[in-house]
Amino acid sequence: MTIKKRGRPQKESKALSKEVIIETAKKLMISGGKIPSIRSLSAELNVDAMAIYYYFKNKSELLEELTTSLISEIYQPQKDLEWEVELRKLSKSYIVLLSKYDGLLQTLLSMKSASPANVFINRFKIIMNKLNMSTSIENASLNLLADYLHGFSISMSCDTTGKLTVDDIDESLDIIFTGINAYIANRKDNLTP
Known part of the structure; x- marks a missing residue:
């Protein structure tokens, strides 16, 4: 059983960042055919959902950055x-x-x-x-x-x-x-x- 790290990410952690979250969301969109939920995104990243909110103040901000990143392609x-x-x-x-x-x-x-x-x-x-x-x-x-x-x-x-x-x-x-x-x-x- 994998244990998710809860709450705010550790300062020394390099694994989670805005870029990693966005890239993971893109991969989930391709495989799932839709914008991923915060829950599915946190599960894929093996972090607590609140860790994502450390980088994005709400789901709308995450969605805006994700779609802007996609359109930039x-x-x-x-x-x-x-x-x-x-x-x-x-x-x-x-x-x-x-x-x-x-x-x-x-x-x-x-x-x-x-x-x-x-x-x-x-x-x-x-x-x-x-x-x-x-x-x-x-x-x-x-x-x-x-x-x-x-x-x-x-x-x-x-x-x-x-x-x-x-x-x-x-x-x-x-x-x-x-x-x-x-x-x-x-x-x-x-x-x-």
Whole structure:
């Protein structure tokens, strides 16, 4: 029988840290298909649940740091590629991430914190900055893309045939890109004397 250490972790203990807790939670998400409970996380770490609360003041803080860490795994723009290439890479990496961690999308959509979403938004803005779009058009493009990606992710999770893959977003992304390019061309035509 394994005895769990109760209460606050020992100062000399190097085994438990925020990083170890987050990485363990990620592993449990992959194996369990959902955000792990504090109880299952503490059992996996072989510590008392209160030891986790030493590092995170509450479950919401843990959830925010976990989801932000997960979203940070998506594509980081390189700035030297065409915006369409960058946005396609960002979109596909997001879909792959949502597929890898079942339950992540539902968690993101139900969270009060915007920190995890801001990771995607900031990377989107780095890519779109090259286009000098108005803030309202950039936000409209972001909303359109995010809604499409979330819908596609839900479709993938419901696909019992396994035929739906991340590459199936290519044609839809082409349509979104065509719309953005048409907006840019129209704006340039209106600025020409």
